[in-house]
Amino acid sequence: MRETVEISLQVNERAQSLRIEPRETLADVLRDRLGLTGTKVSCDAQVCGACTVLVDGRTVSACTFLAVDADGGAVRTVEGLARDGVLTPLQQAFIDEAAFQCGFCTPGMLMAATALLEENPHPTEDEVKEGLDGNLCRCTGYAPIVAAVLRAAEAGR
């Protein structure tokens, strides 16, 4: 038998107690144990940002962040953004600006941008680019994502 440990997390404001293997990443736990497949894994090596989620308000790469290190913390994922079917201004701005194509980078991009706007509600264009530079998108050429984040900032996140 492999060794397991017990962890407790708040995931999108819901308490979760889980018995997991210590090697499991936060992405494994979210996707495979909690069925929250919105969080995507691409590079699996902390380069692309596709797996970005928030742990206690800070962005982490869930592909390499061990779930045990989130023990006791509050995790937010893309599934936790909209409430009662109402999109956040950022999500709406992504739709309005066509800030995604395939959508594989989008969950991570939204979480990184959410954190950016929480820290800096009125970023300049350069601040958006700098702030999101760790998130890759191969489809859009980035311009519509910048436009969406600026639009959301104007709309009040």
Add this chain to the structure above:
Amino acid sequence: MKRVIERGPAPEPIGISVPRRDGIEKVTGAASFTTDLTLPGLAHARLLRSPYAHARIRSIDAEAARRHPGVIAVVTAADLPGVQLEYGHAVADHPLIATGKVRFAGEVVVGVVAEDAATADEALRLIEVDYDPLPYATTVEEALAPGAPVLHEKAGRQGAHRGFEEDITRDHPNVCSTFRQAWGEIEDAFTGAHLVLEGTWHYPMCYAFAMEPYTSVAEWKDGELTVWSSAQHPYMVRDDLAHVFHLPLSAVRVIVPYVGGGYGSKSYTKIEPLTAALALKAGRPVRLALNVDDAILTTRGDGATVQLRSAFDRDGRLLGRQATVRLDSGAYAENSPLVGRKAANRLGGPYRIPALEVTCQVVYTNTAPASSFRGFGAPQVVFAAESQMDEAAEALGLDPLEIRRRNLVERGERPWPKVRGLDAKLADDLALAAAELDWSTPPAPGVGRAVCVSASDAGSEPVTTATLRVHPDGSVTVLCGSTEIGQGSATALAQIAAGEMGVPLEKVRLVQSDTAAVTYDRSTGASRTTTLMGLAIRNAARDVKAQLLEWARESWAGEDAPEPVLEHAGIRVGDRLAGWGEVVRAWFAGDYGEAIGRGYLRKAGETAEMPPFWEVGCVGVEVRVDESTGEIHVEKLVTIGDVGCAVNPQLAEAQDVGAAIMGLGMAMREELIYEDGNLVNGNLYDYRVPRFTDLPELRTVLVERGDGVGVYGAKGGGEGALNPVASAIANAVRRATGARLREAPFTPERVWEALRERDAANGR
């Protein structure tokens, strides 16, 4: 975004930037990709890959792995009797798992299926493979050198796609295919020339980096196979699977959920046969999900060397072009023979060239196999061709715009014999790009500008079907085999159906990419979907309307009954307009039933001439070069999206921007590097794709002149804006600094070297 609209009206919502129909799913995390799929009893596969570039496999000892707890199956080629191991598009040379020999470092040798991926990983470490290393050739030069190691001892067998028989008769064991494109009297062109220019250009092997790596799930039930996969062309994958497992086409079902990026790299068959073979041996459904490092070893773009000679008269008119193109296509043919043909075709560009002779060789090397990648041969050859156009302008003292104007074919004129006439006004596009760059105002010192064009014979083959179902409430379901790979087909095709049927968009549901549920489409690539599937949907709409008219006649016949008349959104009966649903209800005499429209498209009628459409590219750049570091700063990037009719302007623009930035990445940084038989930068740390902070100032002009073959004059986009980017940057650097770049990507080292060469030439 600016728009130039010179086309006739189109029925709404065609031509409107409606929001993407996959939007809510994609911003809430609900969108389901192959990687998100689970099935009862799903087992997980991992792969053991060769560490050698070229080696014979002496033996494989997998006993310990087979005994490892949690392991369900360990599979080598020897475990798959009765399976047709080799498959391929042009040449059936690619075994789904190594058979006796490996031809590149990273080739799959063993597959392990276990209860979970971690267990499969443990088992991989217990496998011993005894290799007998062979000499290898990782470059085209090495592969064509006398006495070079031979990759494929047996001659290539024709693959699934006919028409390559001549190309693949090999004159050298490492030449996979040869294609020659020629017309006119080439000797005469050069003898009579005022100016002859000659040069050699290099374009790197690139990696598409679709953010979702290749993922497949396979399940066998009662001898029938279902595969979910991140594939662009579900029907082609179906055909290959049927061939590999000796099944009727109807016994293979390929389902494609949302695809996390493709750009051509998910064209054709990838890991699906292997996944299905693993599932067959495991007796369980199997998931094979590659990571990015493995995806790089699965498919890449062809590297190219282009030797180009062009002859001009004193006014800068092209008299002839002669070229030898060599593609570095890796260990297996994949789709490179077609890339080679396209490279040859696309070297003429959109110019009037009285004589041309291009030979393109597709060469096997001991590297990861190359196949389709956005642009498909065009970025490689356009880099050379458009660089040389600027060199000619310079030699003749002409404005780079002017020399292009003098040579561009007119709309309707055939770029070469027996092809469709060009369906674009490229001279006008060129003028638009120049205007965006303020061409007539001289740039500041140290700043250079350039405008480049390209024309690709695009659209692939026009073999496509669509089914359009009209329900008794008047709503519509469209079944189509085109895949939503991010380009927006789910939105644009629904817009076409709504526009053609005259029903609100909300009443149209589009079902895509399930070979057991939707009808045939050849492929989702070559920028063809909006144009060709759009036509098939239009044909299905016409077909169903004709039936409904007949049904109205039958249902409402009678002595004084008025003759029913077909209108855009229904059937007029006297002074009343009956909606489609009402006609269905009347014919079935109840609130049930449906009408089924069939849309066929083939090489006939409006799509008889090849290519179905030309995809033109027109790009302008403004650059500044830091001469002390060799760093190029692309300050402005202009694209002219000449798409005939933008079914969804916002999404059409998005294709241009995405393609141009991808082109920028390939021109500036992207390059797969082999050393000592191994890929040394096969990961995203070392293979650098564009990021937010690389973004230049972007300007897009959408041009709609209604000149394409598609609905309301639509034609394809999505590749055109990539193709000329490298040449535009190289030409702008030349104008800014006097240095000439002939090898992409333009790393600071290469720019610095080119600056030193310039100094040497200037005697400094």
